[in-house]
Amino acid sequence: MIKIYDAPNHLRILLEQDPPPNIMRLTLAQVMSETSIWVWDGPNALAKRREVFPGYKVGRKAPDDSVYKMMDLFRELFNFTKAVQIRVPGYEADDVIAKLVAQISGNVPIQIISSDKDML
Numbered sequence: 001m002i003k004i005y006d007a008p009n010h011l012r013i014l015l016e017q018d019p020p021p022n023i024m025r026l027t028l029a030q031v032m033s034e035t036s037i038w039v040w041d042g043p044n045a046l047a048k049r050r051e052v053f054p055g056y057k058v059g060r061k062a063p064d065d066s067v068y069k070m071m072d073l074f075r076e077l078f079n080f081t082k083a084v085q086i087r088v089p090g091y092e093a094d095d096v097i098a099k100l101v102a103q104i105s106g107n108v109p110i111q112i113i114s115s116d117k118d119m120l
Contacts, residue, residue: 003030004100006093006114007038007085011074013115015067027074031083038078039096040071040087048090094118 014023030036049056078085088096094116101110 001109003036003111005038007040009116031081037084039093042089045092
């Protein structure tokens, strides 16, 4: 089975729990024990949608700056694991995941880890 993580969504949920779990141990255990793909929002990920829908995610509360710093740390850390990381400039992670799943052929079971409602 291939597990595909909506990385910003998955990590933000873990980081914003009160109290937060031991996210480092939890996440590294996942990365070390499975075949996983971690998909990140690319630079300027919201730009294309905002061209069509100017109000897209405008009123949404941004995460605390520490959440972004932790995501950067995990992105760097994953470079030293067998996890595959994907980041496409101009696209959000959920859009990249949808395209990726559509292109994976055969009978490969896939599990998507995300609570993003756009994913539905």
